[in-house]
Every structure is written in structure tokens, then in C-alpha cells.
Amino acid sequence: MESNSKSETAGKVLRCKAAICRNPGEPLVIEDIEVDPPKAWEIRIKIICTTLCHTDITYWKMKGGLVAAFPRIFGHEAVGVVESVGEHVEEFIVGDTVLPVFLPNCNECRDCKSQKSNLCTKFQNNYPPNMPRDGTSRFRDMNGEILHHFLWVSSFTEYTVVDVTHAVKITPEIPADKACLLGCGVSTGIGAAWKVAEVEEGSTVAIFGLGPVGLAVAEGARQRGALKIIAVDLNPEKSDIGKKFGVTDFVNPKTCGEKPVSEVIKELTNGGADYCFECIGLASLMQEAFLSSRKVLSLSQLLLFV
Structure with missing residues (x-):
């Protein structure tokens, strides 16, 4: 040195x-x-x-x-x-x-x-x-x-x-x-799973877009012990790549027919993913990610009905 x-x-x-x-x-x-x-x-x-x-x-x-x-x-x-x-x-x-x-x-x-x-x-x-x-x-x-x-x-x-x-x-x-x-890419994706979402062991994760950031999210979720990691991407070749990073299920919107991707994810997760990550930057996908999320009734929401 x-x-x-x-x-x-x-x-x-x-x-x-x-x-x-x-x-x-x-x-x-x-x-x-x-x-x-x-x-x-x-x-x-x-x-x-x-x-x-x-x-x-x-x-x-x-x-x-x-x-x-x-x-x-x-x-x-x-x-x-x-x-x-x-x-x-x-x-x-x-x-x-x-x-x-x-x-x-x-x-x-x-x-x-x-x-x-x-x-x-x-x-x-x-x-x-x-x-x-x-x-x-x-x-x-x-x-x-x-x-x-x-x-x-x-x-x-x-x-x-x-x-x-x-x-x-x-x-x-x-x-x-x-x-x-x-x-940039790896720290952004892994950081989202580890630092922001703090994905828990046994949870379910949906990732929209399996580029470098999406793959890093998958790796971060795998390291955190996620039970099911679902990747959504239009490129079928991403399926095999995703498996190397912990992806358990692959959804190609082109092959879903008329069924919305959110419905497919809800079926795979019994009601919606615990965590959804939009890794492309499209408003339409953000909406779909929101719809794919599991509904959780918080205490503040519960008080609205009292």
C-alpha cells in the first residue's frame, strides 16, 4: 500500500x-x-x-x-x-x-x-x-x-x-x-427491503420491475427471510434471473389475460402482499402495487368507525 x-x-x-x-x-x-x-x-x-x-x-x-x-x-x-x-x-x-x-x-x-x-x-x-x-x-x-x-x-x-x-x-x-x-442500484433495492420496509421473516413481498433495483429488493427480502417473493415483469427471461435472487413466483402481465395483476397477487398471497415495491417509476404501477397490498386495519383506522 x-x-x-x-x-x-x-x-x-x-x-x-x-x-x-x-x-x-x-x-x-x-x-x-x-x-x-x-x-x-x-x-x-x-x-x-x-x-x-x-x-x-x-x-x-x-x-x-x-x-x-x-x-x-x-x-x-x-x-x-x-x-x-x-x-x-x-x-x-x-x-x-x-x-x-x-x-x-x-x-x-x-x-x-x-x-x-x-x-x-x-x-x-x-x-x-x-x-x-x-x-x-x-x-x-x-x-x-x-x-x-x-x-x-x-x-x-x-x-x-x-x-x-x-x-x-x-x-x-x-x-x-x-x-x-x-x-446506487444495489444499495437502493436492498436498503428498501432492510431499512425502509424492514421486511419480516415469513412475510410476502411483491416486486414490480425486475431490473437491478428490483433484483436487489428480492435479495434484500430473501436475506430478511421473506416466505414468498413475487416478481412482476413483462420480460419472461427475468424469471430465471429472479430465482437466483430469491424470487419464488413470477407474474407476466401479458399472460394474465383480463385479470388484473393485483388479483393474481392476492390469489398468490391469500389477500395481498405484506410489502409491495414499485421499482420502475410509473404512476400506473404504483397504483397496481397499492391495490396488490394486503389490507391492514390500524388502530387509527379502527377509531374512525367508533
Whole structure:
């Protein structure tokens, strides 16, 4: 393991390749860029592997609003190695394998210390386009034009700079092509089952959409001991994939005839699933997920009838 002082490129501007989006909806173009050294409480990372999330696509299409900023370097699911560190950095050293994350964790504020929230209040922001502490960019193209960051990660580049609150050290033993998914899709899905729903052992779960997030929900529900995990997806090939992650039943809406999916799920669960997860982002599916849920009469509801 190298020490911080042994990085030959520390303190220097690096030239590397990056995929740049010049305008919303336009194809990304591979260009040479310059990446500044990390400032205080920042680290510069050599990206090993990155992937594409639907959130990248959503912002890529965004033509206006406070969060739309171009030209920009997208990407927020990645894994890399620390190339150099800025002042006051104690959490990381050169050579560490790290996972950049878009939600900050200062380990100091009330919400970061709480088990009920992960929205840092010390670095409270509304997705500005650049670094969280000073609002400036660490990227420039070869003409000197500023290139904006994305979700404080920007992984579609050979080198990026992130704040220490936006990085987590991980073991290098995790394969890079799998580790990068921990930055968004896997943590979102498993976190929904573990942290939000707190799925109980023996419960029933219905998952609408078996993409990366849906598969992660299935894995989280399996780990929590769910008795029945039902996946709903239009792609029949997802059935076999889902089984590897704990899916016990597969429902393809195309083969349900005129029967609503919610009715099929109610039949499979004897009245409705204990937990339903909508993992695509469609209002129509949210309604169907709600209708597929088991009806539970709470004390507050009971009082309405008294």
C-alpha cells in the first residue's frame, strides 16, 4: 500500500479521457480533459469500473431547471482507487479502493448519526452541479471551458474528484464490475427491503420491475427471510434471473389475460402482499402495487368507525 506522499501525480493537473455531454439529449463524446488536484477534504480517484443508471439518462434529457447543467460528465455508479488526497483527509490514503456515493455522510450531524435518516443536514444541498463545499468544478476541457460534475461523483471519466463525505472505502476483493453497483442500484433495492420496509421473516413481498433495483429488493427480502417473493415483469427471461435472487413466483402481465395483476397477487398471497415495491417509476404501477397490498386495519383506522 502506498502512502499519501508517494503519489507521483499528487498536486498536479491530470490529463485524461472523459465522456462529455455538451447539451441535453446529445450523444456523449470522448474527449481529453484536465482534472485538478483535490482541495481540502477531497480525494482524486482513478475510476476502475463504472456503469449506467437510469438517473443518468433522466438528467441527460433534462433541458431546464436548477439541476440541469451542461457541458457535464455523467456517471454515479463506480468503483476506483485513490490517486491522491487533499489537506485534512484522514479517512483515505493513496491506493485505497473506494466507492463514490452521491449521498453525503458527514458522521457529525443529527441525521447522519440517526438510524432513521441518511439525508445529511451539514451538507444540505439540492444537487448543485459542482463540488459540495465551494461550488466549483475540478474539470475543464482542452479549451479551458468548465465541465460540470454530476451528483458529486462524475464517473464517466478516467479520473474524478470527490469530497470525503461522498466516498466509502471497500475491500479490493470485490470484483469491480459488481462493486460499482453498490453505489446506487444495489444499495437502493436492498436498503428498501432492510431499512425502509424492514421486511419480516415469513412475510410476502411483491416486486414490480425486475431490473437491478428490483433484483436487489428480492435479495434484500430473501436475506430478511421473506416466505414468498413475487416478481412482476413483462420480460419472461427475468424469471430465471429472479430465482437466483430469491424470487419464488413470477407474474407476466401479458399472460394474465383480463385479470388484473393485483388479483393474481392476492390469489398468490391469500389477500395481498405484506410489502409491495414499485421499482420502475410509473404512476400506473404504483397504483397496481397499492391495490396488490394486503389490507391492514390500524388502530387509527379502527377509531374512525367508533
